[in-house]
Structure formats: structure tokens, C-alpha cells
Amino acid sequence: xxxxxxxxxxxxxxxxxxxxxxxxxxxxxxxxxxxxxxxxxxxxxxxxxxxxxxxxxxxxxxxxxxxxxxxxxxxxxxxxxxxxxxxxxxxxxxxxxxxxxxxxxxxxxxxxxxxxxxxxxxxxxxxxxxxxxxxxxxxxxxxxxxxxxxxxxxxxxxxxxxxxxxxxxxxxxxxxxxxxxxxxxxxxxxxxxxxxxxxxxxxxxxxxxxxxxxxxxxxxxxxxxxxxxxxxxxxxxxxxxxxxxxxxxxxxxxxxxxxxxxxxxxxxxxxxxxxxxxxxxxxxxxxxxxxxxxxxxxxxxxxxxxxxxxxxxxxxxxxxxxxxxxxxxxxxxxxxxxxxxxxxxxxxxxxxxxxxxxxxxxxxxxxxxxxxxxxxxxxxxxxxxxxxxxxxxxxxxxxxxxxxxxxxxxxxxxxxxxx
Amino acid sequence: xxxxxxxxxxxxxxxxxxxxxxxxxxxxxxxxxxxxxxxxxxxxxxxxxxxxxxxxxxxxxxxxxxxxxxxxxxxxxxxxxxxxxxxxxxxxxxxxxxxxxxxxxxxxxxxxxxxxxxxxxxxxxxxxxxxxxxxxxxxxxxxxxxxxxxxxxxxxxxxxxxxxxxxxxxxxxxxxxxxxxxxxxxxxxxxxxxxxxxxxxxxxxxxxxxxxxxxxxxxxxxxxxxxxxxxxxxxxxxxxxxxxxxxxxxxxxxxxxxxxxxxxxxxxxxxxxxxxxxxxxxxxxxxxxxxxxxxxxxxxxxxx
Numbered sequence: 001x002x003x004x005x006x007x008x009x010x011x012x013x014x015x016x017x018x019x020x021x022x023x024x025x026x027x028x029x030x031x032x033x034x035x036x037x038x039x040x041x042x043x044x045x046x047x048x049x050x051x052x053x054x055x056x057x058x059x060x061x062x063x064x065x066x067x068x069x070x071x072x073x074x075x076x077x078x079x080x081x082x083x084x085x086x087x088x089x090x091x092x093x094x095x096x097x098x099x100x101x102x103x104x105x106x107x108x109x110x111x112x113x114x115x116x117x118x119x120x121x122x123x124x125x126x127x128x129x130x131x132x133x134x135x136x137x138x139x140x141x142x143x144x145x146x147x148x149x150x151x152x153x154x155x156x157x158x159x160x161x162x163x164x165x166x167x168x169x170x171x172x173x174x175x176x177x178x179x180x181x182x183x184x185x186x187x188x189x190x191x192x193x194x195x196x197x198x199x200x201x202x203x204x205x206x207x208x209x210x211x212x213x214x215x216x217x218x219x220x221x222x223x224x225x226x227x228x229x230x231x232x233x234x235x236x237x238x239x240x241x242x243x244x245x246x247x248x249x250x251x252x253x254x255x256x257x258x259x260x261x262x263x264x265x266x267x268x269x270x271x272x273x274x275x276x277x278x279x280x281x282x283x284x285x286x287x288x289x290x291x292x293x294x295x296x297x298x299x300x301x302x303x304x305x306x307x308x309x310x311x312x313x314x315x316x317x318x319x320x321x322x323x324x325x326x327x328x329x330x331x332x333x334x335x336x337x338x339x340x341x342x343x344x345x346x347x348x349x350x351x352x353x354x355x356x357x358x359x360x361x362x363x364x365x366x367x368x369x370x371x372x373x374x375x376x377x378x379x380x381x382x383x384x385x386x387x388x389x390x391x392x393x394x395x396x397x398x399x400x401x402x403x404x405x406x407x408x409x410x411x412x413x414x415x416x417x418x419x
Numbered sequence: 420x421x422x423x424x425x426x427x428x429x430x431x432x433x434x435x436x437x438x439x440x441x442x443x444x445x446x447x448x449x450x451x452x453x454x455x456x457x458x459x460x461x462x463x464x465x466x467x468x469x470x471x472x473x474x475x476x477x478x479x480x481x482x483x484x485x486x487x488x489x490x491x492x493x494x495x496x497x498x499x500x501x502x503x504x505x506x507x508x509x510x511x512x513x514x515x516x517x518x519x520x521x522x523x524x525x526x527x528x529x530x531x532x533x534x535x536x537x538x539x540x541x542x543x544x545x546x547x548x549x550x551x552x553x554x555x556x557x558x559x560x561x562x563x564x565x566x567x568x569x570x571x572x573x574x575x576x577x578x579x580x581x582x583x584x585x586x587x588x589x590x591x592x593x594x595x596x597x598x599x600x601x602x603x604x605x606x607x608x609x610x611x612x613x614x615x616x617x618x619x620x621x622x623x624x625x626x627x628x629x630x631x632x633x634x635x636x637x638x639x640x641x642x643x644x645x646x647x648x649x650x651x652x653x654x655x656x657x658x659x660x661x662x663x664x665x666x667x668x669x670x671x672x673x674x675x676x677x678x679x680x681x682x683x684x685x686x687x688x689x690x691x692x693x694x695x696x697x698x699x700x701x702x703x704x705x706x707x708x709x710x711x712x713x714x715x716x717x718x719x720x721x722x723x
Contacts (some may be wrong), residue, residue: 021609039675040698040716042696044460044688045712046462046608046692046693046694046711047670047671047694047711048458048691048693048711060692077459090517116584148458149454149455149457149458150456150457150458151458153462155460161655161671162634162651162673163634164634173451173452174451176451177449177450177451178446178449178450178451184443184449187451187452189507193450227550237716239584257452258454259451259454264432368452369449370452371448372447372448373442373448374443375438375439375442376442376443378436379436379443380437
């Protein structure tokens with residue numbers, strides 16, 4: 001019994017240190033956005049020699065949103081003789097196929113790919129099939145619910161003038177913010193994640209993440225990697241780490257903003273975040289050791305990359321921490337070390353906020369010129385608990401995948417536009 | 420007593436949530452963040468948008484003389500002052516001035532100072548020191564006396580800068596820009612920017628070629644004396660880029676710090692648009708030619 005209590009106490013202490021580490025990380029990011037020098041991307045470059053680009057749009061039953069994204073791509077100011085659009089109809093059973101054919105008949109550069117047979121379903125497999133057809137040296141990806149502004153393709157693609165850049169990532173902004181409490185909270189969460197987190201990581205030369213949409217990458221690289229791994233649910237994070245292992249960089253462009261549709265129901269959000277967590281943890285298991293062994297990655301990048309890899313595992317550790325503390329409380333062993341009471345309080349104060357603590361989201365709101373919506377911040381306490389549970393389930397899924405070699409099945413996020 | 424304590428505890432616990440609940444129900448700030456869906460990078464944006472409003476307004480005016488209330492096409496009430504060669508009175512200081520001919524004299528003053536835009540629907544010659552918010556010229560612009568422009572200059576023809584000038588935050592020139600005097604700037608776009616007198620013919624004969632992009636985390640210095648050099652690619656650095664002598668970069672020059680172009684270099688090619696971007700500064704000293712765009716967030720200077 002004494003040994004068990006000792007381990008329970010050690011666990012709590014270790015957990016406190018882990019949480020403090022993440023708080024410091026977020027504080028450094030926030031401080032950098034306020035006080036640090038902001039690194040620019042190449043979006044100000046005007047160049048009449050633009051590369052040929054393939055825009056891939058994976059779609060599974062996207063009849064509610066397909067027209068919006070295609071219309072937005074048609075309006076792009078990118079030269080039409082240097083662009084092809086490949087919407088990928090991945091086993092849709094609604095009117096997606098008809099919509100794509102209608103657009104293909106009007107615009108010669110829209111070339112739909114219909115996947116209707118027994119091929120493996122899911123975004124990575126769909127992208128792999130489209131990559132076989134794509135002629136562009138640069139591949140741009142949009143999810144079907146995205147609405148890119150007129151100049152965005154150029155803003156993303158111009159960054160490849162730098163040969164060190166393997167992938168670029170733009171900023172995601174929910175369009176359905178007013179819909180309900182969930183969409184309003186997700187709007188704040190996205191602001192903190194992109195406006196502060198991603199930009200600071202780019203400023204500091206760390207690991208900005210390619211997010212799988214509103215992004216672009218070099219085709220030759222993905223072909224060299226053998227395409228996307230269909231067994232990994234977070235193909236974006238997978239690509240990010242592959243890029244860094246190959247000596248390339250991911251570049252973040254805060255100005256390349258694009259509307260998306262945020263989940264409008266808690267059930268859909270739960271499925272989404274569980275899938276993200278499962279996929280992200282798959283990447284953790286796959287890359288943690290190769291990442292530390294790499295000679296192309298700096299120590300600071302290794303530290304940041306490790307914290308990034310563990311970010312969907314920490315909620316599970318915290319959940320265990322809650323159980324641990326309850327056990328210790330009922331065993332009458334809560335007195336661990338007096339100094340840790342202070343640290344525990346700090347942890348409790350700072351950690352409620354889905355690992356993008358209050359100060360990070362608060363600054364994002366300030367930089368975006370919005371303030372009243374920040375009054376919703378205390379409600380992140382409940383979001384934190386929600387995320388804690390579903391992210392933990394995602395971690396357990398990934399663990400089971402690893403142990404049993406189970407194959408992950410892609411789950412599409414439900415759309416709400418027009419409903 | 421216990422109930423009171425319990426009540427106070429409950430109130431203190433829930434106080435942080437009150438503003439959240441109020442905002443949730445009142446929805447004072449629930450709109451999506453604004454993204455300008457029609458945004459497209461266009462160096463002539465300022466002039467074009469102003470010209471669009473102005474032309475709409477001018478169409479509605481029959482007699483263009485004296486000071487007139489501008490028709491409602493402007494976002495707020497404006498007055499247009501039509502002048503020919505000589506400017507009189509004080510009204511020009513706070514009204515949009517539409518000049519026919521040249522800006523040569525201001526009665527009783529030795530310089531023209533306006534807080535508003537100056538417009539010429541044909542070509543314009545500036546022969547008196549001038550300070551204005553913006554300058555729009557439909558034809559060619561010839562600057563013979565110092566100008567100080569706060570915001571933007573839009574010239575649809577060629578542009579000749581013959582005296583020391585501050586070119587504002589954006590200069591767009593639809594033709595060729597000739598700079599023959601020291602200038603400060605933030606952004607310049609022209610089909611051809613001639614600071615001095617560099618010609619492609621100067622690159623005839625033996626030369627060294629670099630094919631592909633030069634990329635460095637440290638600073639890059641390219642300096643030639645007798646030999647000429649052609650770089651068929653971009654030059655990109657996290658630190659300063661210094662290009663001196665007969666160096667012809669056919670791609671873009673981009674530095675996260677500063678760029679210095681000195682003594683006879685060329686960036687870009689005729690008929691193409693390329694960029695020179697130095698985040699902290701761009702210095703063009705003596706002779707240089709650029710086809711396209713020059714941009715800095717810091718200090719941009721042309722020193723001749």
C-alpha cells in the first residue's frame with residue numbers, strides 16, 4: 001500500500017511539471033506575439049512566373065457545401081492556364097457526383113475524380129489516388145466546407161520560391177460562428193490556435209503544423225514519401241513530421257485566412273476531436289524516436305515537436321491525474337509537499353482552456369480586433385472537460401490500434417450548411 | 420448564517436460566468452471574423468479604387484470649374500477644386516484638387532501643401548515643392564521639385580522623379596519609372612524601375628552563370644568587379660543581401676532583414692514581374708534596374 005501511495009504521489013508531481021511545461025510553452029508563444037519580431041512569409045512577392053498547381057478537394061457526401069468551394073476556386077485570381085482542380089468524390093451517395101459533373105462540363109480545368117469501387121475510403125487514400133492524376137508541381141488542399149478568398153491560391157503557392165519550404169499552411173476561420181455556443185467557442189479556440197500558436201511557432205523557427213486544408217505542399221516530396229499513409233487518421237500531422245525529418249520546413253501564413261464550417265453539434269465535435277486525437281497519437285508513436293534521432297532538426301525544434309506530439313496525450317494523463325488525486329484524497333494522503341500546493345493551484349488556474357490557455361485566446365481576440373466575445377472565455381472550463389474526455393478516448397483508440405494492429409476507419413465530419 | 424455563507428460562496432463561484440452568459444444571450448459580438456473575400460494583391464489598388472469613385476463623380480458634373488460639391492459617390496461629403504496651372508486661395512488645403520496642366524504656382528506661396536488628394540486627368544508636371552496626401556495622374560508624371568506624399572502615388576503612364584522626394588507608402592506606375600534624385604519609399608511597382616542608368620547591353624560578353632535559387636540562413640554578398648554574373652533563380656536569405664556590380668538576378672530577391680542593390684545590378688527581365696523585398700530595409704544605391712516590385716516594411720531609399 002505504501003508503495004502504491006508513493007507512486008500515486010510521484011505521478012501527481014510529474015503531471016504538475018508536465019502541465020507547467022505546457023503553460024510555459026503557451027506563455028512564450030503569447031509573449032512572442034506581443035513583444036517579439038514577427039516573421040513574414042513570402043506573400044508580398046509579386047512574380048509573373050507562377051508554377052502549375054493542382055487543387056485537390058476530398059469530398060464524401062458534400063452536396064451541401066460542394067458548390068461554395070468550387071465557386072470560390074473559380075473566382076481565384078490565379079492564372080487559369082496554370083491551375084487544375086480535382087474534386088475527389090469519395091464514394092458519395094448523395095448528389096455530389098452530379099454537382100461535380102455539372103461544374104466539369106462548364107470549366108475545363110475542373111476534373112473530378114470519382115472513387116466508387118472497392119478502394120479504401122478516407123481522405124489519405126482519396127488524396128493518394130488524386131496525386132496519381134495531378135499534374136501540378138504544387139498541390140493545394142481544401143476540405144469541401146472551405147471558402148477561400150480570391151487571392152488565396154497565389155498567397156499560398158508563392159511561398160515555394162524558397163526551396164527549404166516543403167509545405168505551407170493558412171489560417172482557418174469559422175464562418176458559422178453565430179450559430180450556437182459551440183461554434184462561438186470553437187471560433188475562439190481556432191483564433192488562439194492560429195493567430196498565436198501557429199504564428200509564434202513560425203516566428204521562433206519551431207514546428208508550425210501543416211493542417212491538411214488551406215495548405216499546400218510540393219508534389220515531388222509527397223511522392224518521395226510514398227503518398228499519404230492510409231492507416232494514419234491525421235495525415236496532416238504525419239506530413240508535417242515527414243517534412244521536418246527530410247530537412248524541409250512548414251511555413252505558416254497568418255494572412256491566408258479561409259472560412260470553414262465548424263461543427264454545430266457537440267456529438268459531431270466529439271467525433272472530430274476523438275478522430276484528431278487518435279490520428280495525432282498514431283503520429284506520436286510513429287515519429288517520436290526518429291524525430292529525436294534526426295540530425296536535420298535543431299534541439300529547440302525537437303523540444304517543441306515533442307510537446308506538439310504529446311499534446312493529445314496530455315489530456316489522458318490529466319484524466320489519470322484526476323483519478324489519482326481522488327484516490328489520494330480518500331486515502332487521506334493529499335499532503336504531498338507544501339510547495340506543490342502553490343504549483344497545483346497555478347496548474348488549476350492556468351490549465352483550464354484546452355491547452356490554449358486564456359491568455360493565448362485573449363491576445364488572439366485583441367489582435368483580431370474583437371473583444372466582447374472574449375467574455376465567453378470562462379465557459380472554456382466546460383470545453384476543457386469535454387475535450388479531456390474525448391481526447392482521452394482518442395488516445396486509447398490509438399493505443400489499441402498500436403497494440404492490436406487494428407485498421408483505422410475514416411469518419412467524415414458532418415456538414416450543416418443550409419440545414 | 421451557514422446559508423448566507425453558502426450563498427456568498429455560490430455567487431463568488433459563478434461570478435466569472437455572468438459576463439459569459441450575458442454575452443451568450445445578447446450576442447453582441449457573434450459575427451464571424453471578417454475575411455475580405457475579394458482580396459487580391461494589386462499594387463494599383465489605392466489609385467484604382469479612388470479613381471473609380473472620382474470618375475463616377477466627374478461624370479455627374481457638367482461644368483468643371485471652381486469648387487464644387489462632389490456628387491454622392493464618395494463615402495462622405497467631399498468638395499472638388501478644379502484648377503489650371505496656378506492655385507489660388509486656401510481652399511486647396513482641405514479639398515480634393517483636380518489639376519489641368521501643371522502644378523507650377525501657388526499665389527503668394529512658395530510651396531503647395533494639401534491634406535488631400537491631388538488629381539490630374541492628363542499628364543502632370545510638378546514645378547513647385549509639393550506636399551499632399553495622395554497623387555493620382557492619368558498620364559505621365561514629371562516631378563521637378565521635391566514632393567512629399569503621405570499615402571500613395573498612382574501614375575498610369577511613365578513617371579520621372581527629378582528631385583528629392585518622399586514617395587509615400589505605395590507608388591504604382593503603369594509605365595516606366597525613372598528616378599534621378601534621392602527618394603524614400605515603402606512600396607514601388609512599375610514595369611521598369613530605373614534608378615540611374617543600367618542597361619541589359621552592359622551584360623554582353625563573358626559572364627558567370629548560377630542556375631537555381633541561392634538560399635542562405637546567413638547574409639549573402641554578391642560582388643563583381645570586372646566579371647559579370649547572371650543568376651537564373653531567386654536569392655533568399657534570413658539575413659542581409661548585398662548585391663553590387665554587374666549582377667543580373669532574373670528571379671526575386673527576398674531578405675528577412677535588408678537588401679542593398681548597388682552599382683549596376685538588374686533584377687528581373689523585360690515583360691516579367693519580379694520582386695525585391697527586404698523586411699527591414701531596401702537600399703538602392705547609384706545604378707540599379709528592377710522589373711516589377713520593391714517592398715519594405717522598414718526604410719526604403721534610393722540614393723544616387
